[in-house]
Amino acid sequence: MNNITLNDLLNEIKSYNPEEVEIIKKAYLYAERLHSGQVRQSGEPYITHPLNVAYILSEMHADRDTVCAGLLHDTLEDTDITKEEIAQSFNQNVANLVDGVTKLSKLNFSSKQDQNYANTRKIITGITEDVRIIIIKLADRLHNMRTLEFKSAFKQKENSLETMEIFVPLAYYIGAYRIKSELEDLSLRYLKPDMYKKVEEQKLKIEESSIDCLGEMLCKIEKILKDRNIPNEIKVRTKNIYGIYKRLNEGHKLSDIHDLLSLKIMVDEIENCYKTLGIIHNEYHPINDKFKDYICNPKTNMYMSLHTTVFGPDDRLVQTQIRTFDMDKIASFGLTAYWDYQKGKARDVMQEDLKKKFQFFKSLTEINSMFGDNQEFVNQVKNELFADRIYAYTTKGDIIELPKGATVIDFAYKLDADIANTMVGVFVNDEYVPIDYVLQNKDRVRIVTDDLSFGPRKDWIDKAHTSLAKKKIREFNKNNE
């Protein structure tokens, strides 16, 4: 996909938004004229960069203004045009988006440490203002990472680190898995080139040796689904290189990674997801503890799917992921797919909606309101949001997402402040535990409350891990002094 042309972009737009082709073409010609004479370090005309960024956005089915802003995203910084002129030629939305992206990148060139923290904070909190700015920034970063070979060795490492620390978690949080896994692989390639090569070779070998096995399964399942009149599409997917590297690094053996190979099975509706699951378990023996129902329990970034790992032909472990076509869109593009469904809704309404649906937004707003200092803010986000996560269950089966190291106190405050403030005891997996018990993945938590309790003691603050819990405990103690 190296030589994207204007026609490729327009064809992509035509496939989901045919009435907007003309304005996208106008934005391209506009940007081309403004950047004329400028070249990238690769020697290519500069316009290839915004064109690729816009193409990545169109693959995500981004809306018209977002794609226009993708084409124009470097014009404010690199040419003589002004925000007002963009607003006149297009509209205020496009001008605001371009301006937002420019403000993010401008700070990038500062070498002062504190300004870097300010920049990082801007990038991270930008998501709560207009998430489209971040999506454009992610597309921009993705194309820059794809063309990183033309930069100096120092820049390569620096950009890769920043990508892993900031952009990969952001892509995960908005559910943009495709961008996330490509960014991870590109970063690893520059950060640990030898490792990257080694894992890449291993991955190729596995893919080669499993082609027959997967093909056989694919044909068999496809045929059964067809006989049952279940509309479907099946694709083979292998874990990305970074994903394999991470597991190996945690001490797993290659042969133990159960989701190395997957069959992605897409069907028309939810009911047929479960029918398909039955069909697969009937044909292939499942591994009990590898079954996951993310349809009943969606991930906090709205990912939905049924996962089951089975013994395929030749006793090979194969993971199958079963979901509807709509769920697949969200699995690949996350929030932007959601954006697509909600077409026409006011931006404010959608941002509000996101805060309700994505736990991440809420936590971020919380941290942002608590830390004035940029460095403290960035560190807290890294510890609390970008670190490894654990998932614990409420008694109703709802999932609460928490940073690794979180205690029962954090769980309680995330669940409900009133419950937390009257908490007198806790059962985890039916056993009584102290309230500073550190939660593990899949723990089931039952909180015992008593309206007559004295409320949270001050020393709970030190036993809590998240900003939310600490803040609520402080508030309670202030109000009851």
Ligand code: MN
């Ligand atoms: Mn750019």
